[in-house]
Amino acid sequence: MKVKSLLAKPLAYYVHAHIRKSMHTAVADQEAILKKLLAAAAQTEFGKDHNFGSLHSHNEFRQAVPIRDYEQIKPYINKVKEGKHNILWKGKPIYFAKTSGTTSGVKYIPITKDSIPNHINSARNALLCYMAETGNSSFADGKMIFLSGSPELERIADIPTGRLSGIVNHHIPSYLRTNQLPSYPTNCIEDWETKLDKIIEETISKDMRLISGIPPWMQMYFDRLAERSGKKVGQLFPNFSVLVHGGVNFQPYSARLFETIGRKVDAIETFPASEGFFAFQDTQDGEGLLLNTDSGIFFEFVPAGEIFNENPTRLSLRDVKVGENYALIINSNAGLWGYNIGDTIKFVSVDPYRIVVSGRIKHFISAFGEHVIGEEVEHSLLKAARDQGVQITEFTVAPMVEQGKGKSYHEWFIEFDEVPANLQAFADSVNENLRQKNIYYDDLIRGSILLPLRISVVRKNGFIDYMKSIGKLGGQNKVPRLSNDRKIADELKPWTM
Template sequence: MSLKGVGAKIFAKRIRKKIDKWASNPIKTQEKVFKSLIGQSKHTVFGKDHNFQNIKTYSDFAKNVPIRDYEKLKGYVNRVVEGEKDILWPGKPLYFAKTSGTTSGAKYIPLTKDSMPTHIKAARNAILCYIEETGKTNFVDGKMIFLQGSPEMEEKNGIMLGRLSGIVAHYVPKYLQKNRMPTWETNCIEDWEQKVDAIVEETVDQNMAVISGIPPWVQMYFEKLQQKTNKTIGELFKGFELFIYGGVNFEPYKKTFEKLIGKKVAGIELYPASEGFFAFQDSQNEKGMLLQLDSGMFYEFVKADKFFEKNPKRLTIGEVEKGVNYVMLISTNAGLWAYNVGDTVQFTSVSPYRVIVSGRIKHFISAFGEHVIGKEVDEAIRIGAEKTGVIINDFTVAPQVNPKDGKLPYHEWFIEFREAPKDIKTLTLEIENSLRKQNSYYNDLIEGKILRALKITIVPKDGFKSYMKSIGKLGGQNKLPRLSNDRKIADALTTIIDK
């Protein structure tokens, strides 16, 4: 074992003890975070507008601070963007993470001196927990690659602006710099396809040990490597031992990755976002990711099926239950308050608190009252693929309300396969049966002959890539929505298919 490996083991043990301490005292930990956030922000514009001076309890907070998404917080954010200080958080942010919103245009998420370290520590701690649990450290001496956005930034009223993954690139520790790939110049390439081609050239003759990124874009990298070398990733990178991923549910990609890699590789799932690094997989033996309760973020939860009611009940960490679909709200040391991240989560454990991301509150199908969510379609396609042996590259689902044949409406599944399926009927049936078992509303609509069985539309190879490219969202942190309640994506894909 190298000196770096020995040091990593010692450090990992120390950090794990710290994590276990706050994880075993979740309510007290969150109370401490809550008091700190209110205390530091009572003299900000937002704090004054929402009576922070008199907020003593969570109940006070819930009465004074309504649930907001970016659109509703935008008036305050715009003042920060214009260069005003002490608006949402004391002083000015260090950065804005720029993201593309669906309704708001560009979104500017503040990253402050207080919040920025939590992003870095969470990513580091995820790896340290893996080391502490498994004792494996060989990878720390190998080459590492992080597929991310460009680290180049611009200035806006004295505040640096860029993509989150690019901002984080500036914080890679010195002891990892020698091992890190690709080069700075390659990382700065804006065009995603050109960037991946350049990364392939730089890494093809290296023995990569750690590879990290959003699964669909790592998949593109792997496929280009395989096309160039005619080898599996495991044959090409014999020291490849750790895959770190996040951003989307990995299950639908699992079989594709197993085939591309050709050997078993350990994985660590992360739950990062511009608004905060919420959770990471702290154990290879437990389902779900450890919610970061000690990272300057106070969490609230609303049951997803109650979220669109006029005054939905807001719950704190001590009130949640396993297996329930919740909308997650955050208040943070970056100045977001009772902020709807847009994600839905389910707890897999409450001792400690571990979550899985079950979908997006705006990404669902309920054209007929069925309210099908992301977790359900992910599970259905996983079971379908497992039982039929097909390998799926990507998929999305939309309602077909007015079929041209005049028959009953249905859900249309657009699926891109790695290899064309031999038996599409069996796959359709397996997906349909799984969805009906999971969602009683959907089952009732089928039984009541309001809906007919789902239909699979095959998307040609690289069809989803073409779609993402057509809307300017190829690569980086961009993700294809699994579910839509309209035909916008479906119609665009149909155009690509008909070409």
């Protein structure tokens, strides 16, 4: 055992023990965090506008602070961008995380001195919990790759501004810098394909042991490695043992990723966003991600069907139930209040509080009243793929609305590793799975309002070429699983077979 892995183990056991202890104090920790947040922000402009000084409970807080999305909190953020202090949080942010929103264009999410530990420590804790549980610390002695955005930052009101992954890159501990790849100059390359080629050059002959990124990025990286070397990734990197992923549901990508690797490696799932690091996989046994209940964020949970109501139910942690679909609302020491991050989650356990990400609030299909969500389409496709031994590269779904009863349908755009020999049988299987998962969809099929779904096959690398054509290749950009209109579907047509 080398020095870094040797030194990491005591820290891993200490942090793991602390996290296990905090599992049992999650509700009390959340209540304490809300009180601390209100006290700390009482003299800010937002705090004065919403009477923070006189709020003493969650019930009083939810009456005083409405749920907001980015557009609704943007007037406060604009004041911060103008250089004003004490607006959403005391002082001013130390960073703006710049992210592309689907409805708000570019968003500027504040990161404060108080909130940056949430981003940094949560990523660290995920790795340390893995070390403590499995005993595998050897990855700390080899090279690690963090597929991230550019760490080069611009300034807005003298606040460093850039992609979250680029910001976090500046906070990698110095003792890991010698392990980290790619190099800083390579990480600063904006063009994704140029950057990827350079990453290949820098890593192909190294002792890679940990690889981290969102699954579509990693698949592109693995494919290029295999093309260049003629080997499986697991052969090329014999000591590669840990894959860290987040940003999208891993399951649609997992079969092909592990096929490209050529063997099983341990995977650690995380739930980070520009607004905060919300949860991480703390164990290799069992389902779900441990909610970050003691890290500067007070969580609220709105039943997903109520999120667009004028006065939706807002639950605290003590009131949630296993299996319910909730919109995730955060209040944080970054100065985000009643903030709807746009994701839905389900609890798979409340002892401890573990969640799975079930979808995006605005990513659904309900052109005919079916309200199909991301979790349902992913389940339906993956079950058919498992049953028939099919590997999926990427997919998205949109409604096709035709005039006349019984003429409309859902169109599935799917890029396969290899197209099934009987595509219709595969489509029928997906359709049946979705009918079993969503009773409204089943009623529409049964009543001949909708035709069974149809599959449009996207050619090899079609989704990559599509993302390139709209200037969204690489970065944190992802293809939405669902759209309630035809915009993406129509743009994808040139890449179908």
